[in-house]
Amino acid sequence: DGGITQSPKYLFRKEGQNVTLSCEQNLNHDAMYWYRQDPGQGLRLIYYSQIVNDFQKGDIAEGYSVSREKKESFPLTVTSAQKNPTAFYLCASSIEKSQPQHFGDGTRLSIL
Amino acid sequence: SQQGEEDPQALSIQEGENATMNCSYKTSINNLQWYRQNSGRGLVHLILIRSNEREKHSGRLRVTLDTSKKSSSLLITASRAADTASYFCAETSGSRLTFGEGTQLTVNP
Numbered sequence: 001d002g003g004i005t006q007s008p009k010y011l012f013r014k015e016g017q018n019v020t021l022s023c024e025q026n027l028n029h030d031a032m033y034w035y036r037q038d039p040g041q042g043l044r045l046i047y048y049s050q051i052v053n054d055f056q057k058g059d060i061a062e063g064y065s066v067s068r069e070k071k072e073s074f075p076l077t078v079t080s081a082q083k084n085p086t087a088f089y090l091c092a093s094s095i096e097k098s099q100p101q102h103f104g105d106g107t108r109l110s111i112l
Numbered sequence: 113s114q115q116g117e118e119d120p121q122a123l124s125i126q127e128g129e130n131a132t133m134n135c136s137y138k139t140s141i142n143n144l145q146w147y148r149q150n151s152g153r154g155l156v157h158l159i160l161i162r163s164n165e166r167e168k169h170s171g172r173l174r175v176t177l178d179t180s181k182k183s184s185s186l187l188i189t190a191s192r193a194a195d196t197a198s199y200f201c202a203e204t205s206g207s208r209l210t211f212g213e214g215t216q217l218t219v220n221p
Binding site for chain 1: 142143145152153154155156157160200204206207208209210211212213214
């Protein structure tokens with residue numbers, strides 16, 4: 001079955017550490033997205049990519065970095081510059097911009 | 113960017129009743145989408161309504177759009193306990209979606 005796989009499901013970060021969240025899709029979608037969700041709130045866009053080797057900052061990109069070297073993969077790195085990283089991170093993809101997005105089941109990041 | 117607002121923030125109903133959730137948005141949209149999120153899971157797309165459409169149906173779901181008021185509503189008819197989830201609207205403008213804060217729906221058996 002086609003879909004989006006996020007890993008790991010749970011992740012813990014130590015002070016000063018960078019951590020990378022994985023997102024892989026086999027839907028052959030061009031566009032991919034990373035969102036952050038805090039408890040009881042909606043989604044905020046971190047980064048998005050409409051095509052391989054290209055990506056744009058969303059609303060809360062500071063302290064995060066991404067790469068898009070392959071169509072299927074859009075990893076997110078939470079750097080030590082992100083002082084409040086505890087949140088639920090969701091990856092999504094779509095055939096093209098403005099079309100319905102398919103979501104992974106998220107990674108929950110906590111601070112040790 | 114700005115997020116839309118959903119109303120109410122939380123809704124609790126009995127099984128079999130209808131549930132109505134409202135969404136206001138701020139930009140000139142290409143389309144507006146509704147999503148559902150079960151606790152601890154990713155979002156699932158429910159329905160998309162284009163800016164030139166006024167109403168759309170999908171099974172027990174009915175979505176309306178009023179572009180003059182920049183508002184949309186989602187109606188779930190004959191609700192079931194399995195409909196318990198958070199529901200989000202997302203306005204589409206340009207190359208991205210902007211999500212609202214969501215409505216937490218609880219359907220009591």
